[in-house]
Amino acid sequence: MEIESMYREIILDHYRNPHNKGLREPFDAEVHHVNPLCGDEVTLRVAVKDAGGEPAVADVSFDALGCSISQASASVMTEAVIGKTVREAMDINAAFLELMQSRGTAEPDEDLLGDAVAFEGVSKYPARVKCALLGWMAWKDATARALEGADSREQI
Amino acid sequence: MTPATSATTTGRAAVSEAAGGFDVAEIRADFPILGRAVRGGRPLVYLDSGATSHKPRQVLDAERDFYTIHNSAAHRGAHLLGEEATDAYEGARARVAAFIGADPGEIVFTKSATEAVNLVAYAMSNAATAGPDAARLRVGPGDEVLVTEMEHHANLVPWQQLCQRTGATLRWFGVTPEGRLDLSNAAELIGDRTRIVAVTHQSNVTGTVPPVGEIAALAHARGALVLADGAQSVPHRPVDVRELGADFLAFSSHKMLGPSGIGVLWGRRELLEAMPPFITGGSMIEVVRMEGSTFLPPPERFEAGVPPAAQAVGLSAACDYLDALGMQNVAGHEEALTAHALEALGAIDGVRILGPLTTEDRGGAVSFTVEDVHPHDVGQLLDELGIAVRADHHCAWPLHRALGVQATTRATFYVYNTHDEVEALAEAVRRAQRFFTAA
Numbered sequence: 093m094e095i096e097s098m099y100r101e102i103i104l105d106h107y108r109n110p111h112n113k114g115l116r117e118p119f120d121a122e123v124h125h126v127n128p129l130c131g132d133e134v135t136l137r138v139a140v141k142d143a144g145g146e147p148a149v150a151d152v153s154f155d156a157l158g159c160s161i162s163q164a165s166a167s168v169m170t171e172a173v174i175g176k177t178v179r180e181a182m183d184i185n186a187a188f189l190e191l192m193q194s195r196g197t198a199e200p201d202e203d204l205l206g207d208a209v210a211f212e213g214v215s216k217y218p219a220r221v222k223c224a225l226l227g228w229m230a231w232k233d234a235t236a237r238a239l240e241g242a243d244s245r246e247q248i
Numbered sequence: 249m250t251p252a253t254s255a256t257t258t259g260r261a262a263v264s265e266a267a268g269g270f271d272v273a274e275i276r277a278d279f280p281i282l283g284r285a286v287r288g289g290r291p292l293v294y295l296d297s298g299a300t301s302h303k304p305r306q307v308l309d310a311e312r313d314f315y316t317i318h319n320s321a322a323h324r325g326a327h328l329l330g331e332e333a334t335d336a337y338e339g340a341r342a343r344v345a346a347f348i349g350a351d352p353g354e355i356v357f358t359k360s361a362t363e364a365v366n367l368v369a370y371a372m373s374n375a376a377t378a379g380p381d382a383a384r385l386r387v388g389p390g391d392e393v394l395v396t397e398m399e400h401h402a403n404l405v406p407w408q409q410l411c412q413r414t415g416a417t418l419r420w421f422g423v424t425p426e427g428r429l430d431l432s433n434a435a436e437l438i439g440d441r442t443r444i445v446a447v448t449h450q451s452n453v454t455g456t457v458p459p460v461g462e463i464a465a466l467a468h469a470r471g472a473l474v475l476a477d478g479a480q481s482v483p484h485r486p487v488d489v490r491e492l493g494a495d496f497l498a499f500s501s502h503k504m505l506g507p508s509g510i511g512v513l514w515g516r517r518e519l520l521e522a523m524p525p526f527i528t529g530g531s532m533i534e535v536v537r538m539e540g541s542t543f544l545p546p547p548e549r550f551e552a553g554v555p556p557a558a559q560a561v562g563l564s565a566a567c568d569y570l571d572a573l574g575m576q577n578v579a580g581h582e583e584a585l586t587a588h589a590l591e592a593l594g595a596i597d598g599v600r601i602l603g604p605l606t607t608e609d610r611g612g613a614v615s616f617t618v619e620d621v622h623p624h625d626v627g628q629l630l631d632e633l634g635i636a637v638r639a640d641h642h643c644a645w646p647l648h649r650a651l652g653v654q655a656t657t658r659a660t661f662y663v664y665n666t667h668d669e670v671e672a673l674a675e676a677v678r679r680a681q682r683f684f685t686a687a
Contacts, residue, residue, distance in 0.1 A: 094288055095632040099625075099683070130624055130640035130655050131648070157654050159624035160684065223624060 097213035098220070099160065106164035106207075111171055113163075116153040120238035125230040127222050132158035134166055134226050138234040140178065147178040147239060152231060159223050161214055166227025168207045178235060184208070185232055192221045270573050270581070276664050278304035278569075290634030293669045298452055298480060298613050298660030299638055300502045303562075307505055310565035314558045322557045323531055323548075333557050340560035341547070344512055347567040348497070349488035354520065356513040356547040357560060361479040362402040364498035364513035365446070367550055368475055369406040371523040372444065373413045378524035385473075385523060387443045389415035394437055394445040394472070396421040396429055397650050400452050401643040403477040403498075407446055416443065423650050427454040427603030434466055442472040449481035449497070453644045453658065454603025455586065455613040457481070464493030473519070479503055483570075483662070484611055485579035489514055501559065505663075506566035510559035513550070520546035527552045570663075578663055582612040585661040585670055589614045592674035598681060602651050615642070615656040618677060621684045623657040629680040630657075635673055 115122075119137035126133045134156040141150035152170040156163055169188075173181035188208050191200045196216035200209040214224045276282050279302045286292045294302065314336060320329035322337040338352070345352040358364045375382035387393065393407050393416050411418045419437055422430040429447075438445065445467045450457050464474040475496040481487055482497070483504035489497055496515045502508040515523075525532060525543055529552035534542040543549045570578060587607050593599050598619035604610040618626050627639030638658045641648045648655065659673055 095629060098628070104684070131645060132624075132654070159622035161624070217628070220624070220628065 098217060100210040100213065102207055102210045103164040103168075104160065106167040107160040110163055110167040112153050112174070113155065113167065114153060115155050116151060119151065119153070120241055121234045123230050123234040123237065125226060125233070127158070127162070127226055129222065130159070132156070132162050132223065132226060134158065134162070134230050136166070136227065136230040136234050138231065138238045140235065140238045143177055149173045149176055149178060149181050149235070154227060154230070156227070158226065159220075161211075161220050161223040162226045165208075165211060165224045166230075168210070169227045169231055172206050172208055173231065178239065181235070182232070185228055188228055189225065191215060192224055270577055270663075272581070272664065272666050275304075275573070276666075278306065279664055280305060280308075282664060286634045286636075287632055288634070293633075293635040293672050295659040295661065295665065295669065295673060296636045296638050297483075297503070297662035297665075298642075298658065300508065301483065301505050301662055302664065303505055303507065303566075304569055306569050307507065307562045307565045311507055311558050311562040314561045319558070322555045324554075337555050337557040337560050340557075340564035343564040343567050344560075345514075347571065348482065348514060349490045350514050351517065353547060354489075354514055354517050356515065356520070356550045357555065358498075358511040358513055358550070359509060359556070360511040361477065361498045361500035362406075362511070364496075364511050365403050365475065365477065366406045367513055367526040368444075368496055368498075368515070368523075369410040370526040373410055374524040374526065376414065381522045382524050385519075387411075387414045387416045390441060391416040391443045392419050392439065392441045393417070394419050394421070394442050394467075396447050396458070397423050398427075398429060398451050398454075398456065398458070398647050399446070399448055399644065400477060400479065401645070402479070403446050403448060403475075404646070407444075417441075421447075423647065425651070426605075427451070427456050427651060429456070429458040431459070431463070434463070438463075438466045438470055438472065440470055442467065442470055444473040444475060446475045446477070449476040449478045449487070449492075449494075450484070450611045450613075451603065451644070451647070452480045452613055453615045453642050453647055453656070455480075455611040456603050457609040457611060459609075461491070461493035464495075468493075480611060480613065484582055486575040495519055501563040501566065504563075504566055505569055506563035507559045510556045510563055512563075515546075517546070520550070523549075525549050525552070529553055531555070573663060581663060582661050583607050585665055585667065586610065586612040586614060588667055588670045589659060589661070589673065592670055593677065596674065596677055596681075599677065602653065602656060612661040613658060614660070615658040616677075617653055617656055618681060621680055623655045625684055626657045626677065626680045629683055630673070630676045633672070633676045633679070635669075635676050637673075 119139045122137045124135045136154040139151040140147050187204050191198050192215050194215050202209045281302050318332040320333040322333040341355050342352040345355045372385045375385040395407050424430050460476050467474045474494040476494040478497045478499040482499040500511040532549050532552040601616045623639040640655050
């Protein structure tokens with residue numbers, strides 16, 4: 093079936109056994125994002141750390157209610173960004189966004205995206221792109237807030 | 249295997265389709281879109297008419313004929329085409345009125361059912377600054393607007409906003425675990441401060457048909473107005489405003505085989521006459537001076553701008569089409585399909601159907617959850633098999649919350665659906681279970 097190009101085995105694996113699911117301490121920012129169409133929601137926490145003068149992603153954890161695509165995508169995202177510098181993680185985030193907006197025409201960079209290339213098939217189904225992006229956008233928002241928080245703490 | 253072709257017609261199905269008083273195969277031949285293929289070349293199984301219905305060629309032809317032969321701006325123009333367009337538009341008004349047992353002067357064309365509800369809500373807040381005629385529509389602090397937890401957002405958010413604009417208080421009927429309206433506290437909820445009760449005439453999620461007449465009797469006894477949201481009732485069963493009990497009825501064309509872009513507000517004449525306008529501009533004025541303007545009587549008062557004549561003509565053709573089938577037959581056909589779906593889906597382990605489990609006071613919207621499979625994923629797999637359903641909160645988020653679910657998969661039926669399609673749906677749901685829950 094064509095649908096198997098969307099629901100790759102790796103996506104179904106992450107859906108059935110999500111990584112980094114369950115909210116953890118410590119964290120610097122927490123956000124709650126909702127997909128207004130279907131009501132899918134994710135609560136996501138980010139902890140940042142200093143890595144040689146540059147901010148890095150110390151931890152990401154999430155809790156979510158949603159479809160297999162949104163759950164698996166959030167799980168894959170956490171694996172992709174934890175341990176990276178924020179700059180590297182933002183690059184991965186941007187590459188994933190570009191992939192999702194490609195309507196199936198992109199040639200994804202597997203070195204950069206890792207398991208996230210499996211979502212290539214989702215980009216052919218515009219109605220599901222928002223599902224795939226839910227966790228990624230939540231991470232971006234949370235990280236921006238965490239960095240703002242870090243800035244304001246430094247100023248104090 | 250494609251479920252759409254593997255399902256067999258059951259004996260019962262054949263009997264009930266014949267007993268419905270019309271030939272579904274013949275009806276399907278009138279809908280060009282039902283002949284197209286979808287993903288993987290599969291035939292289209294369209295179970296999303298609750299969102300929007302398809303259009304028979306009679307409706308498409310009527311709209312095309314208007315544009316081809318008569319096209320002009322109705323109610324203006326010093327020429328023959330303008331006259332014909334006006335006749336066509338006003339003829340459509342009379343046709344729609346006849347469809348629901350109303351007088352033509354009580355039919356206001358809007359752009360949608362949503363706009364029809366907003367028209368009433370805005371007329372009520374605009375009444376604060378309108379003349380004494382509008383006094384009976386005024387709402388303010390201390391007044392109450394009563395809705396239900398079952399409403400589509402289109403019959404909820406406009407009332408929340410009305411309360412925000414006027415300082416009135418929003419109250420609501422809850423729902424029972426079975427998805428019925430909980431009327432146990434009706435005597436307490438409907439009081440002397442209640443200004444209007446807005447209630448669905450048929451839930452777009454559970455198919456529940458609330459007792460609008462009973463609610464209206466209680467409301468009228470306390471001097472409150474009643475608006476019924478008929479978006480899911482008027483297309484599917486006989487509705488006569490003389491028996492409805494409500495003061496207003498809102499519905500849309502595109503859910504009843506007509507074009508998109510036009511909706512209807514029916515209102516009791518004396519209320520429409522008392523109501524200040526909502527949207528203002530050309531066509532709705534009596535005299536305009538720089539200092540201010542006066543307005544036409546209803547329905548024109550509420551129809552600013554060049555009227556959607558082609559859409560009205562298409563809607564009129566849809567009324568012809570439905571009346572030729574007979575709305576009682578339409579309701580009977582959908583009841584048989586709904587009963588079949590309740591039985592076929594209800595027999596699947598892990599499937600929970602929301603709302604009433606029998607067809608008593610229940611229309612043809614069947615929303616369900618599948619244990620451990622998200623509705624989006626169910627919908628995606630169904631789509632892969634050519635079956636079009638809706639999978640989200642169906643613009644009724646509070647109802648989903650009240651029933652303890654985040655989202656549901658919804659199948660809705662109409663004149664062109666078959667019992668084979670119900671079987672295909674049930675088989676596809678089983679397949680979704682296997683696909684997503686296999687270890």
